[in-house]
Amino acid sequence: MRTSRLEAFSDGVLAIIITIMVLELKVPHEPTLEALGGSVTGFLTYLLSFVYIGIYWNNHHHVFQVVERVNGTILWANLHLLFWISLLPFTTAWMDETTFARTPVVIYGINLLLAAVAYYVLQQAIFHAEGGAGLRQALGRDLKGKASPILYVCGIALAFVSSWLAMIPFVTVAVIWLVPDRRVERYLATRE
């Protein structure tokens, strides 16, 4: 299967996930700012998950730029990643509905962690595919990729102290990935 096909399908799924989260935002019944205030946590969690999915979409293309054809392993590793990302609207909505209670925040962290693991597995699958060795070289020591799961685990642990403390590592991961990753671009440029 050509990479473009897999990318188009993944783009479609990510576009839908990023958008349907807004359907989970409860429309207030009262026309007052106080009623809207009840949607503020919903708004913030929506923003966080929106940024996360934006980051996955962005990185997804970077790693797929080095391979031209995908094999069965990559295909299922990719669906595995999409599966965990597709649960984000659910865990985000639960965290919002319970206004950051401990258990939902822990589950949200676990969801982020499992998506990161799935992404790691996908990267490994690409490393072993045709042309994938270059990606390994391009990513180098991959500090960001290694720091993210550690930060998720910190967040999950901190949730047992305070839900709000847990959000600090979760937001931190989003911020360090917001800066676009130039490693792959640099590698592709040097290859040409």
Add this chain to the structure above:
Amino acid sequence: MRTSRLEAFSDGVLAIIITIMVLELKVPHEPTLEALGGSVTGFLTYLLSFVYIGIYWNNHHHVFQVVERVNGTILWANLHLLFWISLLPFTTAWMDETTFARTPVVIYGINLLLAAVAYYVLQQAIFHAEGGAGLRQALGRDLKGKASPILYVCGIALAFVSSWLAMIPFVTVAVIWLVPDRRVERYLATRE
């Protein structure tokens, strides 16, 4: 109509079906693990249907790689397939909502069976199209394709004994298709 157009539309529909199923997962009101436990069947049925739709997406591309243009018969055979797949979120949600009661499990099996029949009809339509004879040759005896409907019928029958027993053939079909099908790839490789 070019095949690429039909594939893009089918990709879009499959991407939406695979994603909106998560909207059927009820967000628990209580922030406890017990409350989340009530979503476990929902999670498992979601996972099963997610894998099924992933398989259809995967196979869909395989069979369409041999034809370059689609005629009216293929077009409607394809929409017919998408129709039955689009009912999966509904039958999955019913099975989940009633925690695997007999009737919903039977209906879910019938839905899977009708999708398999629609897929068979689509394959026949492609066999008769320009370039489709090669696909028939590539699929060979098509053991997997023939075993699947039989397993679905077994599952439907087993549901009258126990709902959980019925899930065994349904999961088995998913597992035997998870291994990507190399027959079409091999055929395309030899043709070149």
Add this chain to the structure above:
Amino acid sequence: MRTSRLEAFSDGVLAIIITIMVLELKVPHEPTLEALGGSVTGFLTYLLSFVYIGIYWNNHHHVFQVVERVNGTILWANLHLLFWISLLPFTTAWMDETTFARTPVVIYGINLLLAAVAYYVLQQAIFHAEGGAGLRQALGRDLKGKASPILYVCGIALAFVSSWLAMIPFVTVAVIWLVPDRRVERYLATRE
């Protein structure tokens, strides 16, 4: 704007409309066939609207195959068509929810009629665009295009006698369009 862009966007919107209708199907609470029986009208209306949107998707590509670039008039005529089609999930759900009461059936017919008018307007816009004269020639007397609105009006009128009678012309239109339209293909073939 290139036609391919407009087609991709329209494909996306049509793929979403055809799929989200399934979200309007109410999942029964009881695990019985009787409870499912209450979804039968929902199933039939879903099927009818599914076929209609499939037809629009099919015809949409036919008319856009003759033009390579679209102007502002075509662009808004296209969005106008998508607007009326996007209301089909709403009118379909109302007809289903009220089990074919007269007013919702009339409104459904009006929705179909307005979509047909929007399609007619879009066709006119394409006729006047570069390369569009050929489409007019290809469509010839366009009997199907002219019969459809008349049948919709008949259906709306019949709804005042009986809701079920009204469905006859609505289903008839779907059936006469199910046969793919070869006029455009023939025209394109002769042009080459």
Add this chain to the structure above:
Amino acid sequence: MRTSRLEAFSDGVLAIIITIMVLELKVPHEPTLEALGGSVTGFLTYLLSFVYIGIYWNNHHHVFQVVERVNGTILWANLHLLFWISLLPFTTAWMDETTFARTPVVIYGINLLLAAVAYYVLQQAIFHAEGGAGLRQALGRDLKGKASPILYVCGIALAFVSSWLAMIPFVTVAVIWLVPDRRVERYLATRE
């Protein structure tokens, strides 16, 4: 990243936003015209937001026609724009649910204003990218772009007098953008 990829993803998100708004339209329970009358404000707000998203989709392609590759700044400026547009179904539904109460109308105006600001930021990011200088030249004094935020602010202010008065500037902005923008097309034509 190639522009075509970013455009395809944005198209997907905009197609979903424009379509899921119809899910917010409450299906009336009674089969009467009076019951449907309660959906009239929902219908009108849906129409207005539909037109707005259509305009953003249209302009989005215009500005991206001048650049071939996008950098990280453009990518996040684009996701920022999509974020505010993705909130339109929420603010539209709130305005509808409260039948144009003052606060929801003000919030809707603020949403439109923030989307306009995000669009302005995106345009600036494109100006500074490779090939973007031409876009600045093509847009000229950009009267429409400058008038829109002023009209939104007027609408927000007018909402404190009357909700219905506030809709006048909001509708006006939609109308002045409905006329497709030929500046970019003219620029591209002269460049060739």
